[in-house]
Amino acid sequence: MSFSLRPYTAPDFSGLTSAPEAVFLPAPADGVAPEGYHAMSIFPEYFHIGGQWHLAQESRMDCVAVWEEGRIAVREFRHLRRGDLVAVGRTEHGEEGILVHPDGFHEPTAMRESFAFRQGRSRETAFSRDYDELYELLRHEREHGKIVWVMGPAFAFDHDARTAFSRLVEGGYVHAVLAGNALATHDLEAAYLGTALGQDIYTQESRPLGHYNHLDTINAVRRYGSIPAFLKGEGIHGGILWACEKMGVPYVLAGSIRDDGPLPPVIGNVYDAQDAMRDQVRSATTVICMATTLHTIATGNMTPSYRVLPDGTVRQVYFYCVDISEFTVNKLSDRGSLSARGIVTNAQDFIVNLSKGLELM
Incomplete structure (x- = not known):
């Protein structure tokens, strides 16, 4: 293709x-x-x-x-x-x-009959074609666009998912990350102590006093004063944020009212966080949101369907929402453009499959 x-x-x-x-x-x-x-x-x-x-x-x-x-x-x-x-x-x-002007890209529409099955996107939808299109899109965008990932903490709990996303970062398929305190905390806890919220990231077994681990991680990062200093001081060489720091990929961590700590770079003022997110989205050409309802909806509201390039060319912005919850995926289905595509699946499985499809694993 x-x-x-x-x-x-x-x-x-x-x-x-x-x-x-x-x-x-x-x-x-x-x-x-x-x-x-x-x-x-x-x-x-x-x-x-x-x-x-x-x-x-x-x-x-x-x-x-x-x-x-x-x-x-x-x-x-x-x-x-x-x-x-x-x-x-x-x-x-x-x-x-x-x-x-909503029809500038002449997006194809499926022929709709008065009565037809499976017109929506749900857990029963076949997403094989979506994956194939996404592989080609990401290969194109790696060289010609800006890929922004909006991430919830779910797949930081899993060893293979963290590895898969790290390889995407190192492979040049990630140009910015928008997330919250939780994603960063669990990723750093996994790199530091091998757990996420006290559970082993591979076996999912709970460690003794594991409920302290995320707090110990936050405390250690705060003691070092920054994430880069923590990574260097503890000799960490793996994980999502480590890969971002290695490749110079910016990440925006937006705070919430329930944050622990938080980590030093978390932006506590919601409007400052919104501005920082917009700064990254403003030049994005593809946005992929995974396992985060609030961040997905927020990013969807600030992402247009088009981008004007420096040479004056108007191009489409592609928007994907990946979540196990049909509500989250379909929340953006009324954006009026097929550039907003929903994939109902486990975010951990999605990122592993994506990495394999791009031949990074």
């Missing part, structure tokens, strides 16, 4: 010659949008300004469009400053100088 990106087809503006100019009103106060503001979507959006249609270079749900320095900036409400020129208008077909 050979992989190629779907070409992007821009809107036909010939029928919009009488469209009015988009209206921009000043923000009345810091963090406040003007009445009638236009909320952005995951799709390419164009704004009619000065007789030309300007494409927003990025987009994010629940944000607004700001006209500044001759371009459309996309901004969260909390980042608005008094006087920012914010687009207003609630229509999407050019009536107010705003055009939302």
